[in-house]
Amino acid sequence: MSIVKGFLVVLHLIGWAMTLGGAVANMKTPQVSKGMVHGVLTALVTGIALVGLLEATGGSVSHAKIGIKLVVALAATIMVFLGQRDEKKVTTGFLGALSGLVVVNVAIAVLW
DSSP: OOHHHHHHHHHHHHHHHHHHHHHHTSSOOOOOOOHHHHHHHHHHHHHHHHHHHHHHOOOOOOHHHHHHHHHHHHHHHHHHHHHHHHHHGGOOHHHHHHHHHHHHHHHHHHHO
């Protein structure tokens, strides 16, 4: 089971890296790329799968931490989809806020 958990963690981090990398790379010409959509969905789905796996195997879960991370991840997901849908809304500030959400989510995971 540790191999599955490790695989999911790697995919989760790659998803956030795709989202953050896409946001930073597109700062010059603000837009939401398809890679960012795939990245944020990968991070969201693998995060939920990791929590489910931990709960199923009897591991201890900090529900407060998971709840906060889920809210931040959902906010980032909504931003990506809104930016994909209406390109006029995407500015450097929009991408900066999205980048901030990704960094906050990773920081909560590492530091809490």
